[in-house]
Amino acid sequence: MYANGKVALVTGAAQGIGRAMVEELLSKGAALAMVDQNRIAGEQCKASLDEQFGSNRTLFIQCDVTDQEQLRDAFQKTMEHFGRLDILVNNAGVNNEKDWEKTIEVNLISVIRGTYIGLELMNKKNGGQGGVIINISSLAGLIPAAYQPVYSASKHGVIGFTRSIALHSGIWPSFSTSLI
Numbered sequence: 001m002y003a004n005g006k007v008a009l010v011t012g013a014a015q016g017i018g019r020a021m022v023e024e025l026l027s028k029g030a031a032l033a034m035v036d037q038n039r040i041a042g043e044q045c046k047a048s049l050d051e052q053f054g055s056n057r058t059l060f061i062q063c064d065v066t067d068q069e070q071l072r073d074a075f076q077k078t079m080e081h082f083g084r085l086d087i088l089v090n091n092a093g094v095n096n097e098k099d100w101e102k103t104i105e106v107n108l109i110s111v112i113r114g115t116y117i118g119l120e121l122m123n124k125k126n127g128g129q130g131g132v133i134i135n136i137s138s139l140a141g142l143i144p145a146a147y148q149p150v151y152s153a154s155k156h157g158v159i160g161f162t163r164s165i166a167l168h169s170g171i172w173p174s175f176s177t178s179l180i
């Protein structure tokens with residue numbers, strides 16, 4: 001993906017796959033907001049990336065993506081700080097079959113909500129410049145996972161939603177959705 005000069009927002013950015021995507025986007029020349037509920041991990045991650053890429057390239061925002069107000073606020077802060085949004089990665093995810101409602105909230109509802117907020121901000125009709133939205137699913141979103149029925153359902157949902165919303169890309173010029 002061409003990312004030089006672009007601004008991204010990555011959820012679940014403090015560790016794991018989210019952090020790896022942050023590093024990749026930074027190495028390609030993007031600036032970005034790292035959104036995560038874990039303040040300690042987020043601040044540590046930012047501090048180490050600042051040494052490598054400079055402190056003005058990232059903004060850490062503590063946010064629980066399941067909290068509507070916090071999620072909207074995270075997008076707002078990103079716009080205020082960087083002035084634009086080009087790339088959105090809805091990555092934050094959990095795998096908890098006991099607290100299964102939470103798993104659906106984080107993995108599916110927040111991805112849908114984040115996608116709609118991203119579409120609103122990137123829409124050229126609203127002053128945006130188009131962009132890319134990447135929603136992170138899983139192999140468990142393509143095939144059944146015997147001991148993870150709710151995780152699997154949430155990730156199947158991400159694929160169904162992302163494929164369906166991408167069919168609207170003609171409505172939003174220069175907008176595309178990707179699924180990983």
Ligand SMILES: NC(=O)c1ccc[n+]([C@@H]2O[C@H](COP(=O)([O-])OP(=O)(O)OC[C@H]3O[C@@H](n4cnc5c(N)ncnc54)[C@H](O)[C@@H]3O)[C@@H](O)[C@H]2O)c1
Pocket residue numbers: 011012013014015016017018035036037038041063064065066091092093094106136137138139
């Ligand atoms: N690791 C794998 O093997 C694998 C495989 C397929 C898909 N995935 C998916 O990739 C994504 C990232 O996985 P990972 O392995 O890097 O996970 P991880 O647990 O290492 O990191 C997830 C990050 O998301 C954050 N997070 C969790 N709930 C949050 C919330 N409510 N609000 C804000 N931040 C929250 C955590 O604090 C953490 O920093 C997930 O969506 C996961 O389902 C992972």
